[in-house]
Structures are given as C-alpha cells and as structure tokens.
Amino acid sequence: MNRRFDTVVIGGGIVGASAAYYLAKAGYTVVLVEKGRISAEQSRRGLGIIGTQRRDPLEMPLMLDSVEIWRGLENELGDTVGWKEEGQVSLFSNERGRRRSEAFLAVAKQFGLTTQLLEPNEVVGLLPYAQPQGRLGALYTPADGSADQELATTAFARAAARHGAVIWENTAARSIDVWGEVVCGIDTERGRLGCQNIVVAAGCWTSLLLKPFGIAHPSFWVRGSVGRYPVVPYETKLAVSCDEYAYLQEADGRLTLAAVAAPVHDLMLHSRLKLLRLHQLKQNKIKLELGKPMVRSLMGEFNDFTTHRTLDPAPDVTGLKRAAAAFQAEHPVIGSIQYQRSWAGYMDYTPDGLPIIEAVAEPRGLFVAAGFGRHGFGIAPAVGRSISDLITKGAIDRDLTPFSSRRFTL
Ligand SMILES: Cc1cc2nc3c(=O)[nH]c(=O)nc-3n(C[C@H](O)[C@H](O)[C@H](O)COP(=O)(O)OP(=O)(O)OC[C@H]3O[C@@H](n4cnc5c(N)ncnc54)[C@H](O)[C@@H]3O)c2cc1C
Known part of the structure; x- marks a missing residue:
C-alpha cells in the first residue's frame, strides 16, 4: 500500500x-x-x-x-x-437586538445582500403559524x-x-x-x-x-444542544432564530430546535479560562458547568485521540426545556409535544x-x-x-x- x-x-x-x-x-x-x-x-x-x-x-x-x-x-x-435556499429570519425582542440588526444592514449593503429589517406585522406575514410574543421585529435574508x-x-x-x-x-x-x-x-x-x-x-x-x-x-469547547420534534402541524421553509432558540423544519414535517440561550462550557482540566473570559468580554455569555466531564478529564480521558473516537456529550436538558417552552408559547398550534430525541455537540470556539x-x-x-x-x-x-x-x-x-x-x- x-x-x-x-x-x-x-x-x-x-x-x-x-x-x-x-x-x-x-x-x-x-x-x-x-x-x-x-x-x-x-x-x-x-x-x-x-x-x-x-x-x-x-x-x-x-x-x-x-x-x-x-x-x-x-x-x-x-x-x-x-441544499435549500429558503431564507433566514432572526427575531429580536429588545432595543439591543434592534441596534445590532440595524447595524448589520450596513454590512448587508456593503456586500450586496438582500437583507431586510421587518416590522412585527411583517414577521407575522412571514410566519403565519407563529404568534410572536414581545418581538420588536426581525432581520430577514431571503437568499440564506x-x-x-x-x-x-x-x-x-x-x-x-x-x-x-x-x-x-x-x-x-x-x-x-x-x-x-x-x-x-x-x-x-x-x-x-x-x-x-x-x-x-x-x-x-x-x-x-x-x-x-x-x-x-x-x-475552547462549547456544548450546544439540539432536540428533534416529530412531525408538527406547522409549516415553514425558513430557518428561524431568536435569543432563545433556532429551528429548521425537515421536508417531512419534523422540526429540529437548538437551544441557543446559554451555550455551556464544561469545566475540565484543559479548560482555558483566559480565552473564555476574553470571549465573554466580546461575545455572548457562556454558562460554566462543573460535572462529569471534569471527573473524566481528571482521569485523562481527553488526553489522546482514541479514548473518545467520537465526542458525544450529554444534551443540556434544562436549556432544551427552556427553548421548547419559548418555542411552544409562540407556536400554540403545535400544542404541548415532547422531543423525539435530543443530542449535543462540542463546538470549537475562539x-x-x-x-x-x-x-x-x-x-x-x-x-x-x-x-x-x-x-x-x-x-x-x-x-x-x-x-x-x-x-x-x-x-x-x-x-x-x-x-x-x-x-x-x-
Ligand atoms: C449543536 C450545533 C449546532 C450547529 N449549527 C450550525 C449551523 O446551523 N450552521 C453552521 O454553519 N454551523 C453550525 N454548527 C457548527 C458546525 O457544525 C461546525 O462549525 C463545523 O461542523 C466544524 O467542522 P469541522 O470539520 O471543523 O469539525 P468537525 O466536524 O468536528 O470535524 C473534525 C474531525 O476531526 C476528527 N479528528 C480530531 N482529531 C483527530 C486525529 N488526531 N486524527 C484523526 N481525526 C481526528 C474528529 O473526529 C472530527 O470528526 C453547529 C454545531 C453544533 C455542535
């Protein structure tokens, strides 16, 4: 060979x-x-x-x-x-979100994007099954x-x-x-x-x-958690995100929801707190958790490339419940349903x-x-x-x- x-x-x-x-x-x-x-x-x-x-x-x-x-x-x-080119909507609920969205419009213009700022009534037009609560508007890019x-x-x-x-x-x-x-x-x-x-x-x-x-x-590693609903009586082709959740619906009607409110950093032996602090200063909050991953790292489990052929961390159950509550409150048409399955993944953040x-x-x-x-x-x-x-x-x-x-x- x-x-x-x-x-x-x-x-x-x-x-x-x-x-x-x-x-x-x-x-x-x-x-x-x-x-x-x-x-x-x-x-x-x-x-x-x-x-x-x-x-x-x-x-x-x-x-x-x-x-x-x-x-x-x-x-x-x-x-x-x-591949689907159906557009992305990011809802915002406070003045900070509006300012960030308005600031992005200048970037969009610079790069020739079709991004628009939507008023609450236009959001309802785009997401007819949703009943947005306290949303001040949304950023919408049809070509995403x-x-x-x-x-x-x-x-x-x-x-x-x-x-x-x-x-x-x-x-x-x-x-x-x-x-x-x-x-x-x-x-x-x-x-x-x-x-x-x-x-x-x-x-x-x-x-x-x-x-x-x-x-x-x-x-440093950040744990993101995702849940999948079975087929829901709801239909959108858009990718939708806000401060609490992000979702995308499959062609067959199942819906995948990510908990975005508080991504988690599992404290471990190799945690790089200086980098985390630098990130916290510039970007969003990341929740620190002390649990089993620390014990596993103390036992040397993350010191080589074969003990974990595939990183498969546990999903953040509380974060997923919060995301589901926020999503279901804004989408009463789907009623109260449970995730069919959930999972998590470590992301590599700078x-x-x-x-x-x-x-x-x-x-x-x-x-x-x-x-x-x-x-x-x-x-x-x-x-x-x-x-x-x-x-x-x-x-x-x-x-x-x-x-x-x-x-x-x-
Ligand atoms: C919950 C979640 C939601 C996300 N949502 C989105 C989204 O909607 N849109 C988006 O753009 N991105 C999203 N991302 C981020 C996106 O998935 C990642 O940025 C992207 O997949 C990174 O790809 P990668 O190839 O760099 O890393 P990986 O996919 O992690 O691949 C790295 C590979 O290297 C292998 N490897 C490591 N060390 C060795 C070694 N020594 N020898 C051999 N192989 C090795 C690993 O096993 C792994 O398979 C999400 C991520 C998560 C976890």
Whole structure:
C-alpha cells in the first residue's frame, strides 16, 4: 500500500472532507485520516443553517464564495446535500437586538445582500403559524439557506474518493513528523505516512494535535444542544432564530430546535479560562458547568485521540426545556409535544468567534483550518477550497490575514 502522499488531511468533518475533495480534484495525492467516522462530531450535530445574516464582515467574502459553491454543489459532487435556499429570519425582542440588526444592514449593503429589517406585522406575514410574543421585529435574508450536515460532509468525502483520495476512518493521527523546518509525515494508528503537506482540520482536537510544536490554537469547547420534534402541524421553509432558540423544519414535517440561550462550557482540566473570559468580554455569555466531564478529564480521558473516537456529550436538558417552552408559547398550534430525541455537540470556539485558517510559518507545509464555533458548516466549502488553493497554487485571491492565529499574540 502506498504510504506517501502529497497531502495528509487530519479530520473528516466538513472542513477536512471539502479540503480533501478540492485537493484530490486538483490532482494531488491525498489521504484523509479520521479517528472515528466521517461526519460524526460537529459536522452532524447542527441545524445546517447556511447564513450570511449577522456574519462578521471579515468572514463575508469567504462566506459569499461558499454560498456560490452551495448553489452548485449537488451538480459539482453528483450527490444530494439537501441544499435549500429558503431564507433566514432572526427575531429580536429588545432595543439591543434592534441596534445590532440595524447595524448589520450596513454590512448587508456593503456586500450586496438582500437583507431586510421587518416590522412585527411583517414577521407575522412571514410566519403565519407563529404568534410572536414581545418581538420588536426581525432581520430577514431571503437568499440564506440550509443543507444537511451529514449528507454534505459524506458527499464531499465520497467525491474526494472518486478523485482518488484515500479515506481512512477509525484511524487517529497521533503526531506530526517534522524534518528540519518542514513537515514530512504523520504517525497514525495504522503506522507512519509520508507527505509534503498536512491539513489540520481536527475541530475540537486541534489544540491537542498542535501543542507539541508550541503552536497555540486558541480555542475552547462549547456544548450546544439540539432536540428533534416529530412531525408538527406547522409549516415553514425558513430557518428561524431568536435569543432563545433556532429551528429548521425537515421536508417531512419534523422540526429540529437548538437551544441557543446559554451555550455551556464544561469545566475540565484543559479548560482555558483566559480565552473564555476574553470571549465573554466580546461575545455572548457562556454558562460554566462543573460535572462529569471534569471527573473524566481528571482521569485523562481527553488526553489522546482514541479514548473518545467520537465526542458525544450529554444534551443540556434544562436549556432544551427552556427553548421548547419559548418555542411552544409562540407556536400554540403545535400544542404541548415532547422531543423525539435530543443530542449535543462540542463546538470549537475562539475568543473572537472567527476561525483560524492559515499556513503555519514553521514547520512549513502545515495548514490549519479550525475554530469555526457555531457557524462553520456554511462557510466550510470555501475554506476547503481556499486551503486546497494555498497548497496547490501557493496563494489565493482572498485575504486570510483576519484568520491568522497571530491576532491573539500581536
Ligand atoms: C449543536 C450545533 C449546532 C450547529 N449549527 C450550525 C449551523 O446551523 N450552521 C453552521 O454553519 N454551523 C453550525 N454548527 C457548527 C458546525 O457544525 C461546525 O462549525 C463545523 O461542523 C466544524 O467542522 P469541522 O470539520 O471543523 O469539525 P468537525 O466536524 O468536528 O470535524 C473534525 C474531525 O476531526 C476528527 N479528528 C480530531 N482529531 C483527530 C486525529 N488526531 N486524527 C484523526 N481525526 C481526528 C474528529 O473526529 C472530527 O470528526 C453547529 C454545531 C453544533 C455542535
């Protein structure tokens, strides 16, 4: 078996799978190693909203590239990804929300988005089944969309394989090999692999992988919780969000609801409180919880890549109940129903909410794409393509400086 590749991609989430696809399509020999299964951690646990709305302007050029990719992705990959361009509505209930929404209109104008500010009566027109309570209005972007996280990620991996990429599941990368100042391979559970380039798209595990090189990946884990209702007597194609919940309805009528009010950071041995505090200052509140994850981290459970082939944290039951109460109060038509199932996922957050996408200065040949927080799915195709272009062409026509990890040390 060939053990030398142009590029090794570490991580089979949407970022790693899309990078592997574009690299293989460009004619590079690629192996993607995934410690568990493709699309098993962050990239299967979210709602799949693909939104420009309320994005940081720094992310907007890449995000708009991504929307263009999403529009043609099913043709490009020859596979189903569940892409729908049905629009996104973000409700607000206080003056702060109105100010933030108004401020975004300037960003929307700058980037040519079709975003509009809606008055309460217009919200009712858009969501006829809802009885919004105390909402002052909403931000609405008709051209935002959504896709199925698992379908899209596995479609990228399958298409990469069709272009010759080797996909190894249940294969953890244990360490990165460096010769002088250049990467030369990785050590995996299936032995060593030689390569010229390594893409680290390892989501929550990126810090652990980079630590031996003294490369700081400034991120911390945040637990997001999601519940799925059975088919509800309600119909909307829009992605809807507010301070309490966000939801998206499947074509068959089932509805997936995320609790967004208070994402949770589970205190663990490796918790990076300094980064958390920096985030709290700039962004929303994150609830700190002390429980079983601390005990498990004290027992060394998160110190390697194989004890947790797939991170599968417990959902925040209280947060999900609150989200359900707020949702049901505004949608009396659905009555009082229970979640059919619920789950959670750890997200890889940076203090400023922007990802790290960069070619590392040393060792050369090392590329990092991680720290996408709660909205990495939508932007991932453009990130994968950019990383591929960086490797195959040596440059891209987008400015990646805002995503350099150096912004935290300068
Ligand atoms: C509840 C929830 C809701 C969300 N909702 C949305 C949304 O609506 N819209 C949106 O845009 N985003 C959303 N997101 C965020 C989005 O899912 C993530 O930003 C995105 O999936 C990150 O992809 P990734 O490839 O970077 O990471 P991941 O999908 O986590 O992939 C990283 C992979 O690397 C593997 N790995 C790690 N270490 C190693 C190793 N040493 N060797 C081999 N493999 C390794 C892991 O097993 C994992 O599969 C949500 C996330 C959650 C949890």
